[in-house]
Amino acid sequence: MVEGNRLVETFKQTVYRLGGHGPRDLHTLKISLMELDDELESDLYGKGKVIEDFEEKMAHYLGKESAVFFPSGTMAQQIALRIWCDQKGIKKVAYHPLSHLEIHEEDGLKELHQIEPILLGNKDRIIQLEDVLGLEEDIACLLLELPQREIGGQLPEYETLEAISAYCREKGIKLHLDGARLFEIMPFYQKSAAEICELFDSVYVSFYKGLGGIAGAILAGDTDFTETSKVWKRRHGGDLISLYPYILSADYYFNLRVGKMEKYFEEAKELAFLFNQCHAVSTLPIEPVSNMFHVHFAVQKETLEPILIDLHLETGIGFSSYLKEVNSGASYFELGIGDMYEQIPNDKINAAFASLSKKLEQNNTNNNVE
Amino acid sequence: MVEGNRLVETFKQTVYRLGGHGPRDLHTLKISLMELDDELESDLYGKGKVIEDFEEKMAHYLGKESAVFFPSGTMAQQIALRIWCDQKGIKKVAYHPLSHLEIHEEDGLKELHQIEPILLGNKDRIIQLEDVLGLEEDIACLLLELPQREIGGQLPEYETLEAISAYCREKGIKLHLDGARLFEIMPFYQKSAAEICELFDSVYVSFYKGLGGIAGAILAGDTDFTETSKVWKRRHGGDLISLYPYILSADYYFNLRVGKMEKYFEEAKELAFLFNQCHAVSTLPIEPVSNMFHVHFAVQKETLEPILIDLHLETGIGFSSYLKEVNSGASYFELGIGDMYEQIPNDKINAAFASLSKKLEQNNTNNNVE
Numbered sequence: 001m002v003e004g005n006r007l008v009e010t011f012k013q014t015v016y017r018l019g020g021h022g023p024r025d026l027h028t029l030k031i032s033l034m035e036l037d038d039e040l041e042s043d044l045y046g047k048g049k050v051i052e053d054f055e056e057k058m059a060h061y062l063g064k065e066s067a068v069f070f071p072s073g074t075m076a077q078q079i080a081l082r083i084w085c086d087q088k089g090i091k092k093v094a095y096h097p098l099s100h101l102e103i104h105e106e107d108g109l110k111e112l113h114q115i116e117p118i119l120l121g122n123k124d125r126i127i128q129l130e131d132v133l134g135l136e137e138d139i140a141c142l143l144l145e146l147p148q149r150e151i152g153g154q155l156p157e158y159e160t161l162e163a164i165s166a167y168c169r170e171k172g173i174k175l176h177l178d179g180a181r182l183f184e185i186m187p188f189y190q191k192s193a194a195e196i197c198e199l200f201d202s203v204y205v206s207f208y209k210g211l212g213g214i215a216g217a218i219l220a221g222d223t224d225f226t227e228t229s230k231v232w233k234r235r236h237g238g239d240l241i242s243l244y245p246y247i248l249s250a251d252y253y254f255n256l257r258v259g260k261m262e263k264y265f266e267e268a269k270e271l272a273f274l275f276n277q278c279h280a281v282s283t284l285p286i287e288p289v290s291n292m293f294h295v296h297f298a299v300q301k302e303t304l305e306p307i308l309i310d311l312h313l314e315t316g317i318g319f320s321s322y323l324k325e326v327n328s329g330a331s332y333f334e335l336g337i338g339d340m341y342e343q344i345p346n347d348k349i350n351a352a353f354a355s356l357s358k359k360l361e362q363n364n365t366n367n368n369v370e
Numbered sequence: 371m372v373e374g375n376r377l378v379e380t381f382k383q384t385v386y387r388l389g390g391h392g393p394r395d396l397h398t399l400k401i402s403l404m405e406l407d408d409e410l411e412s413d414l415y416g417k418g419k420v421i422e423d424f425e426e427k428m429a430h431y432l433g434k435e436s437a438v439f440f441p442s443g444t445m446a447q448q449i450a451l452r453i454w455c456d457q458k459g460i461k462k463v464a465y466h467p468l469s470h471l472e473i474h475e476e477d478g479l480k481e482l483h484q485i486e487p488i489l490l491g492n493k494d495r496i497i498q499l500e501d502v503l504g505l506e507e508d509i510a511c512l513l514l515e516l517p518q519r520e521i522g523g524q525l526p527e528y529e530t531l532e533a534i535s536a537y538c539r540e541k542g543i544k545l546h547l548d549g550a551r552l553f554e555i556m557p558f559y560q561k562s563a564a565e566i567c568e569l570f571d572s573v574y575v576s577f578y579k580g581l582g583g584i585a586g587a588i589l590a591g592d593t594d595f596t597e598t599s600k601v602w603k604r605r606h607g608g609d610l611i612s613l614y615p616y617i618l619s620a621d622y623y624f625n626l627r628v629g630k631m632e633k634y635f636e637e638a639k640e641l642a643f644l645f646n647q648c649h650a651v652s653t654l655p656i657e658p659v660s661n662m663f664h665v666h667f668a669v670q671k672e673t674l675e676p677i678l679i680d681l682h683l684e685t686g687i688g689f690s691s692y693l694k695e696v697n698s699g700a701s702y703f704e705l706g707i708g709d710m711y712e713q714i715p716n717d718k719i720n721a722a723f724a725s726l727s728k729k730l731e732q733n734n735t736n737n738n739v740e
Contacts, residue, residue, distance in 0.1 A: 024411070024412040024414070024611075025408065025411050026403065026409070026410040026618070029614075033396065036396055040395055040396040041394070042396075042398070044394070070607070071441055071607065072607040072609075072610050074607035075606065075607025075608070076607070105604060106601050106604045107605070108606065111605055112482045112606070113482075231476050235475060235476045235478030235481055236444075236445065236482070236606050236607055236608075237440070237441065237443075237444035237445025237446070237475075237478065237606055238441070238608070239442075240441055241394075241585050242394065245615035245616070
């Protein structure tokens with residue numbers, strides 16, 4: 001068995017986990033439906049109580065006039081950008097070079113909507129006001145992802161957001177929020193979802209990141225915008241006869257976990273601190289601003305893999321099921337804190353981190369000797 | 371309350387139903403998951419045992435090299451046509467004027483893929499070999515919907531299908547099957563799914579029509595085709611992190627009902643016969659060729675609605691929850707036979723049809739007297 005598979009296997013066998021809410025299995029769905037009445041009627045192509053009630057609830061929570069449930073954020077966000085482009089008659093938008101639309105969607109925005117993205121700022125940092133000030137009226141929409149996931153979940157200052165929002169309004173540029181992890185950033189900003197969303201013309205939120213639902217997304221904005229988004233949802237093939245398996249579970253996990261984001265945030269800071277104490281390890285950001293961060297090792301993937309495998313077997317704590325190479329001498333993985341972290345006894349955590357640091361130091365010594 | 375709402379309400383209160391499998395409610399999902407292991411792992415963006423096993427099962431059943439699970443047929447079919455257009459470098463396809471793509475998808479094919487459809491034949495009848503013989507190499511794909519739903523679920527002779535298939539192969543035109551109701555036509559043709567699909571280059575099947583699942587579709591063809599369809603599935607926003615709620619229920623209802631299509635077909639013929647005995651009623655087609663048909667009344671919608679409402683209240687048998695106007699003097703509804711039909715006692719059926727016919731005759735007499 002190759003090391004990568006061993007890493008997955010040993011991770012799966014651990015009792016404890018640093019990140020997440022536990023396995024994504026059928027239990028996750030079943031428990032969310034258990035208490036609900038069997039006679040609860042399905043939605044029907046976007047209509048019916050089950051979908052309309054949830055859309056209304058989320059519109060209210062996000063402080064927007066109206067909201068539409070989508071099977072995926074990929075679909076919702078392409079559609080949001082398309083609507084703003086059509087409204088302005090300009091097929092150009094701006095977003096971060098590591099935006100989900102740029103690196104995870106097989107160029108759907110370009111291939112399906114012929115929209116040209118301007119990549120704003122730099123891969124290694126978040127978009128700042130200075131980047132935005134360069135934008136003129138010739139783009140329809142600026143998309144901001146909060147937090148910027150691919151660089152460890154970093155966030156701008158709230159004042160920066162306010163300034164970007166004011167600038168965009170002045171210039172007639174629509175501002176769209178990729179809020180896949182919106183719930184997760186409320187504790188850092190100490191703002192409500194509605195307060196943050198007020199800065200944006202349209203907002204997408206996800207139900208399977210920090211909330212741990214099955215799948216699904218909400219797109220919110222004014223009613224003209226959301227009504228148009230329903231037409232595009234049908235065109236994309238997202239206006240399913242029944243979306244209720246996603247809606248009901250989204251509602252369940254929203255209710256269960258939206259109030260826990262402060263706790264996950266505090267735990268993320270605690271855990272990042274432990275990593276930063278270890279030899280050859282640093283987190284990005286050093287102090288997390290949400291429930292997520294990246295753990296960077298000044299050690300190559302091939303060297304780190306057996307160390308993590310040993311750690312899994314020895315401590316019963318799952319650190320990560322994968323490793324990504326940054327360059328030939330460094331590697332990292334992502335952590336998002338959820339319900340699993342609190343289940344690990346303190347002494348086991350401390351022992352595990354002592355062991356990790358020791359293994360990394362030993363590796364360093366061996367390398368120097370060689 | 372307007373009559374249309376009364377029709378829905380009285381329909382919902384009936385104990386028996388002529389068509390369908392019963393209400394689309396949460397029970398439909400729960401029962402399909404009940405026996406499955408809680409630890410069953412989710413699919414993950416199109417990968418994993420739960421999705422791959424089902425795709426393989428359906429590929430085998432349809433006699434194709436490979437199959438991909440999609441959240442919807444709207445998505446699957448646009449993508450199929452796009453792939454064939456790209457392969458040939460011609461953005462033109464042909465289908466029936468009442469194809470799902472033409473009338474139910476908000477022009478997704480045109481708006482997202484810039485594909486121009488040629489509407490083949492005539493609204494009131496199915497596509498015949500003569501219509502196809504006019505096609506030349508300048509189209510990429512011909513889509514056939516079997517049965518043609520919007521005209522009561524009509525079918526061409528099997529020999530016609532074979533001749534169309536042979537012609538398309540000769541001319542280098544890809545042939546795609548809109549098999550939303552493929553399982554339902556096997557008894558009429560007395561052919562297996564694989565035998566029918568052999569005539570086509572690509573095939574879509576649905577899991578919530580005759581099978582009565584929650585939602586979801588399969589697109590099948592050769593492996594080059596299906597692998598490309600996965601890229602487009604991601605672009606459309608259909609490559610969800612978890613599709614298992616649809617996959618598991620699709621598998622459950624496929625296993626439960628695919629073997630009952632012969633029975634539904636026989637019952638549809640029996641029921642259509644009863645309708646055709648009634649005054650001012652005829653079914654389309656007169657003798658069904660699948661589990662479905664349309665019931666046409668030589669009576670306007672406003673007149674028929676109170677008659678059906680009375681019938682619901684009087685007999686406890688749900689005829690239809692809606693009526694569509696054909697023109698000012700005629701109306702119709704659609705029936706698809708499922709598990710509900712067999713539950714109605716024979717004497718109740720006969721009494722209900724006697725009553726329907728009497729009410730329609732009475733209405734006729736009243737009109738003549740006025």
